[in-house]
Amino acid sequence: MTDGSWRVDAAVIGSGPAGCSAALWLSEMGFSVALVERSNGLLASLADLPLAQNWVLGEPWALTSDLAQRYAAHIQGQPGVHIAVNHAIVQAQWSMSAGWRLVSGTGRMIEARAVVVATGLQSRIFEACSGPETPFDARELTRRRAHLSAGRFLLLGGGDNAVENAAYLTKAGHSVVLWSRGPLRAQRHLLDQLERFSAQGLTLRIAQAMPDRLVSRTGKQNNVGVWQIHSTAHGAESFDYVAVLFGDVPQEAALQMFAKATGSKEALSDAGVFVAGDLGGRWHPCISTAIADGVEAAQKVRKWIGRAETDPARSNRLTDQPIAEKGLQNLTISGLRFDANLGILERERGNPQPIQVDAELNLGPQPLAPPDDDIRHVLDYRKVRQIIIDECSARHVNLLESLVGKLCSRLLQLPGVQGVRVQIVKLEIFDDCEVAIRMEAGQW
Numbered sequence: 001m002t003d004g005s006w007r008v009d010a011a012v013i014g015s016g017p018a019g020c021s022a023a024l025w026l027s028e029m030g031f032s033v034a035l036v037e038r039s040n041g042l043l044a045s046l047a048d049l050p051l052a053q054n055w056v057l058g059e060p061w062a063l064t065s066d067l068a069q070r071y072a073a074h075i076q077g078q079p080g081v082h083i084a085v086n087h088a089i090v091q092a093q094w095s096m097s098a099g100w101r102l103v104s105g106t107g108r109m110i111e112a113r114a115v116v117v118a119t120g121l122q123s124r125i126f127e128a129c130s131g132p133e134t135p136f137d138a139r140e141l142t143r144r145r146a147h148l149s150a151g152r153f154l155l156l157g158g159g160d161n162a163v164e165n166a167a168y169l170t171k172a173g174h175s176v177v178l179w180s181r182g183p184l185r186a187q188r189h190l191l192d193q194l195e196r197f198s199a200q201g202l203t204l205r206i207a208q209a210m211p212d213r214l215v216s217r218t219g220k221q222n223n224v225g226v227w228q229i230h231s232t233a234h235g236a237e238s239f240d241y242v243a244v245l246f247g248d249v250p251q252e253a254a255l256q257m258f259a260k261a262t263g264s265k266e267a268l269s270d271a272g273v274f275v276a277g278d279l280g281g282r283w284h285p286c287i288s289t290a291i292a293d294g295v296e297a298a299q300k301v302r303k304w305i306g307r308a309e310t311d312p313a314r315s316n317r318l319t320d321q322p323i324a325e326k327g328l329q330n331l332t333i334s335g336l337r338f339d340a341n342l343g344i345l346e347r348e349r350g351n352p353q354p355i356q357v358d359a360e361l362n363l364g365p366q367p368l369a370p371p372d373d374d375i376r377h378v379l380d381y382r383k384v385r386q387i388i389i390d391e392c393s394a395r396h397v398n399l400l401e402s403l404v405g406k407l408c409s410r411l412l413q414l415p416g417v418q419g420v421r422v423q424i425v426k427l428e429i430f431d432d433c434e435v436a437i438r439m440e441a442g443q444w
């Protein structure tokens with residue numbers, strides 16, 4: 001891996017909660033990852049939102065900006081995740097044999113076997129706005145609202161963001177008009193908040209046609225607002241601030257680029273491209289669902305790479321060396337001794353006993369020299385050793401046969417593992433002998 005070009009198992013586009021969660025899970029499963037973010041920092045979507053929210057389990061009333069900081073620190077310290085901020089992919093090429101070749105606007109090349117696209121949502125715009133100023137969208141208004149000088153606000157929209165902001169701004173002493181083309185669609189607790197402030201300078205225009213013209217000027221003159229608004233129902237009005245809070249649409253530019261490279265959106269999953277987070281529109285958009293969807297996308301990548309390993313036509317492994325430069329590789333861990341809770345005898349139930357694990361993993365054809373001599377391009381045997389210990393000591397198991405089977409299944413899930421041979425020995429079950437079960441699974 002050089003500064004200008006990266007070769008990884010998976011590229012993750014977008015570093016919101018979904019992208020970071022996908023990158024974390026992929027790297028925990030032993031894959032190398034490039035995390036590519038268009039803006040100048042990780043978790044840009046949450047980093048500057050000072051919202052105390054009570055929706056993330058285990059994080060009561062955490063500020064979204066604090067969550068962002070903690071998520072970013074976690075992912076920055078995660079081994080095997082390479083981070084590129086201020087990077088947008090401008091070119092994407094795909095071939096069955098070589099996988100994905102991506103180029104960013106700054107010229108970085110990323111070769112990846114699979115891709116997760118987690119680019120989130122963007123605010124819907126209102127075509128009737130013109131002039132040098134841009135109206136606030138939900139994120140910008142939430143970010144800046146605590147610092148705005150007193151003024152007259154026009155909030156267009158009737159969902160959660162519009163109602164929450166109307167209550168907040170009224171409470172802060174601004175004069176607010178909340179204008180919605182249909183009935184308000186916000187959550188009950190937000191509507192309750194709004195009701196409390198309706199006597200304090202809040203004007204509701206519900207189920208009314210939208211203004212037909214919103215024209216901004218460059219600054220205040222003679223106490224005239226920056227925004228001139230025109231509507232049939234209310235004629236000409238002026239406001240200091242306007243926010244368009246019409247909800248969000250998927251931020252699809254990157255996804256469209258990948259779809260173009262494969263020929264269609266439907267072909268994306270066959271080319272190892274998976275969507276995560278709000279972009280997919282599968283669930284209610286929030287931090288928790290985005291994180292969960294990142295996990296799901298990482299699992300899809302794992303399965304996809306696993307299938308590609310055994311399909312010669314799709315074997316876009318990290319190296320395109322000819323077969324003559326490859327050899328069949330096995331990873332062996334022998335004589336690993338530790339205590340496990342195992343067995344049906346009374347004394348076995350109460351106390352852990354020493355066992356020995358021997359494991360052999362078939363890694364199939366591998367380059368004679370790993371690309372770039374980099375630990376991220378091979379199965380890390382430190383992780384394999386730890387997984388064996390964790391799997392065998394997680395909880396009590398009655399039968400040695402169950403433990404061997406459980407360990408085989410776990411090891412078969414590791415990236416690139418085609419077959420496993422596992423032997424577990426009970427070292428002290430009898431005074432005069434040891435007892436072992438051996439199992440072979442997968443391809444040999």
Ligand SMILES: Cc1cc2nc3c(=O)[nH]c(=O)nc-3n(C[C@H](O)[C@H](O)[C@H](O)COP(=O)(O)OP(=O)(O)OC[C@H]3O[C@@H](n4cnc5c(N)ncnc54)[C@H](O)[C@@H]3O)c2cc1C
Pocket residue numbers: 013014015016017018019036037038039042043044045046049051052053055056064087088089118119120121138139142161251253254276277278279285286287288290
């Ligand atoms: C004002 C506001 C307040 C909110 N408050 C809460 C709350 O209190 N609690 C809660 O749970 N949820 C809240 N949400 C929702 C929450 O922010 C989202 O549901 C969540 O961030 C979605 O995560 P994601 O990873 O799918 O997308 P995002 O968080 O939107 O992340 C997408 C990332 O992709 C990057 N990106 C976009 N295009 C490209 C590209 N072409 N190349 C590279 N990178 C790209 C973006 O810069 C961004 O960093 C709020 C949303 C808003 C707008």
